[in-house]
Amino acid sequence: MVKQLPRIPHLRSFLQYQSRRHASTKPTHLTILNQDYPTDHKTNITPTIISKLPIRLHTQRSHPLSTIRSLIESHYPTFSHLSSFSPLVTPYQNFDSLAFPVDHPGRSVTDSYYINEGLMLRTHTSAHEVEVFAKGEDRWLLTADVYRRDEIDASHYPVFHQMEGARIFEASPSGMKEVEDDNARLASHLAKSNIVIEDIPHLSPTNPVQPLHDPKHSEAVALNLKLSLNSLLLELFGGVAGVSKEDPLRVRWIEAYFPFTSPSYEVEVFFRGKWLEILGCGVVAQSTLDSAKIANKLGWAFGLGLERMAMILFQIPDIRLFWSTDPRFLSQFSHGKITTFQPYSIHPANWKDVSFWLPHSEKQKATMHDNDFCDLVRDVVGDLVEDVKLVDQFTHPKTNRQSLCYRINYRSMDKPLTNAEVNDHQSRVKAQLKEQFRVEIR
């Protein structure tokens, strides 16, 4: 998966440890999207996350995420536009069908939300590649909400939205003619446009052609991918950036690695003075098409994050705003139009620290993953939390007990918070910490 910001040092999941110790407190079943599911030792989905599942912001008309989706969909008018796949997938769909190794960190309960051992929330839209190809779709876009356990700050939220796009061609002379004709069309359009592309070779020793691919076919498909995405980015950013003769849109291609594509790339756009990573893509692994029982075809796929795109294009400074139901946010947008967000209120930040000792038993030294702490805070205070940082951790040299100190920044998007309110939220966080993790507040 596209790399995340660096984490604090990885700690074994305290949640897992706790669920073994306090197994009796976990419900035996959970109702998710009106269906009942049994829980087990892997269950870590939280009430906050369950409440987000029906919302599907990408389908809410006039919402910035839905506007980005429609703009990309209109750029690919001949593609199928899919957006109603269930967020509940098997680990096989999310990882194995895409050749993720068995020890990939994304599979762990500290990184992903599990309903139970056999069912999880998709962490990316690539989870649906095999089933969409298996339906016989050969050019498609799929938009969906995706879920990852993560830290809390202005650009990370445990629910976000991605769009997956893919196109496959016959691996035959007529298929390659189709690619080449399309390449000629796209290249002539780009040649007339104000865009500067920093390209890299399609293939390299570290970004190789797949063993079963004819290198010529792979190159033609990779070129199609590049031309197609360059023209998409020109359309999305060109208008807003005020691209001019003196100031063309700059796009750069970088070699990347994904287990389900080869060659693979990341694409960055130079926007408002910075290079911004926009998407990951590549030539689809033949094993993915084999799993979908698609023979004699090859093609490309890309995956992009809609929040990231919308934050850049609409100048939305905090990812929580996408979930706001405040009319001062929602009424600013009209469907299909990119406009600059006008902040309506910036309230002061309220920092509070909480320090605690983790429980300690003879047998096990307890630890807590920062994602466990973040999920707890979100469950207690919702979107009033802007940012969480682990500011201190140490192990007592004599007792061997571990102490953690987290700094929580409370800030509402909508109204100023009083001191009393912030103190009340902080007390509820402490109470929940004691209840759920049996910690001793210091």
Ligand code: DAH
């Ligand atoms: N699924 C990847 C992620 O979430 C993004 C991605 C990379 C999608 C390469 C693709 C692809 O389709 O070819 O980080």
